[in-house]
Amino acid sequence: MGIVIRQSLKNTIVSYAGIFLGAVFNLLVFPKYLTPTQIGIYGFVINIGLMFASLGLMGASNCLDHFYSTFEKKKGEYQSLFSGLLAYGLLGFLAVGSVGLLARTEIINQYDLRSEDLLPYLYLLFPIGFISLFRLLFEAYARVNLRIVLPALLRDVAIRIALGLGIALFALKIISFEQLLWLYIGFMALNTLVLIAYCHTLRPLRISLNFLSFSKKETAEILRYSGYVVIGGLGGLLIVNIDRLMIPKYIDVAALGIYNIMLYMGNVIEVPRKGLSQISIPILSTALKNGDMKQVDLFYKKTSINQLLVGGWLFLGIWCNREFIFYLMPNGELFESGQWVILFIGLAKVCDMLFSLNGEILIYSKYYRQNNLITVIMALLMVGFNVIFIPLYGISGAAFATLLAVAGYNLIRFEFIRRKFRLHPFSWKTLQAVGLYGVLWWLTSLVQGLHPWTAFLLKGSLITAGTIAGCYFLNLSEDFLKLGKQLSNILPSRKQKRE
Secondary structure: OHHHHHHHHHHHHHHHHHHHHHHHHHHHHHHHHOOHHHHHHHHHHHHHHHHHHHHHHOOHHHHHHHHHHHHHOOOOHHHHHHHHHHHHHHHHHHHHHHHHHHOHHHHHHHHHOOOOOOHHHHHHHHHHHHHHHHHHHHHHHHHHOOOOHHHHHHHHHHHHHHHHHHHHHHHOOOOOHHHHHHHHHHHHHHHHHHHHHHHHHHOOOOOOOHHHHOOHHHHHHHHHHHHHHHHHHHHHHHHHHHHHHHHHHHOOHHHHHHHHHHHHHHHHOOHHHHHHHHHHHHHHHHHHHHOOHHHHHHHHHHHHHHHHHHHHHHHHHHHOOHHHHHHHOOOHHHOHHHHHHHHHHHHHHHHHHHOOOHHHHHHOOOOHHHHHHHHHHHHHHHHHHHHHHHHHHHHHHHHHHHHHHHHHHHHHHHHHHHHHHOOOOOOHHHHHHHHHHHHHHHHHHOOOOOOHHHHHHHHHHHHHHHHHHHHHHOOOOHHHHHHHHHHHHHHHHHHHHHO
């Protein structure tokens, strides 16, 4: 258990370092040295290239997570499993790439009218997808060997530092924008080679054709699980990427550049959710296995209020200080048109956090298959809402479509859980927390006519102090109150030591 805790703590540090670097690049570096069109092209080829890799893998990385322990018990069979899944992923990528090539005329027609600047870079999707396929599979291999820190360091930190070097060369006019993208692809390849070498040190890997002799039962089980993952994964990929695919089609690639920067600010709100959920998952899955619904109900409600408090604080901190953020951003006036993206995406993230462990309860229960169906429904909602609202309201429409889809998605899961388990995540404290943040939102709107730095400090202090006071006087979260007491006990003890 010690290695799990150590790896988790180190991974948390790496994750927040990656978030910091992401903020620096998205809010300061990109707006200063790249045009919105260039930001849009960069975001499109990287994100859609990764989507191609995920499609091509056809669930291979998830299969490695699921079946590794079983095949590890058989001497040498883990290498056969890995080799088989690698071959499976490569065949899948070849199939996806072939479909892309056959449909290239139709794809070009979709973007030719409004985003012709994007067309010369579409071929980059293939090398990016190919490299990402290996990265995803070898990250899974490191993960099953309980090593997650170095892969995260390479993915979240090292590649961003390398990108900074590339942008410096671009800013000095030593390389062109296309050369910058190729340099980034080179960094991706180098990163992946380092990851492969690292995985080999964990447990030697060699290509084995023994997977060809797997029993029919083993092969069928892997393919059945892969099919299940592909169905859910396809829905998930559409949910994440459909707006990025449609904005260049209905508006232009410069609008996508603005959208990507605003999207990042909205996505920051969700970061604590991953940590809070991961803490709850082992207890939740055990409680579901044991049929301890009181424990499930307790964690369902606790996670909801804790996530609402953290998500609401971050949302207000970003939204109410958006003028300050645009003030800090180089060429901030070019991105102000995307401010409503922050609002709608931020509300979508808070909504997701409010509904707590909806997805986790379904995934770790006997109803895990139904979660796939609900995911597909959300993907269809995302497509439909984007088709309706992007032509009407531009990138704000894309963000509004996400909010509607996320709300609908969570309401469906909420109602399913309420009917099947007789559970819900809400309490009187939920209404109190929503009311508290509504009052704080109104109070910050009264702060006007001040210097941006003064307004930022005043609004930030008001939101933070109001949240802390609300948690204390309204007793909104037992966990946060315990954390506050622990911190208050630590501070006096340190003072006494100094004396």
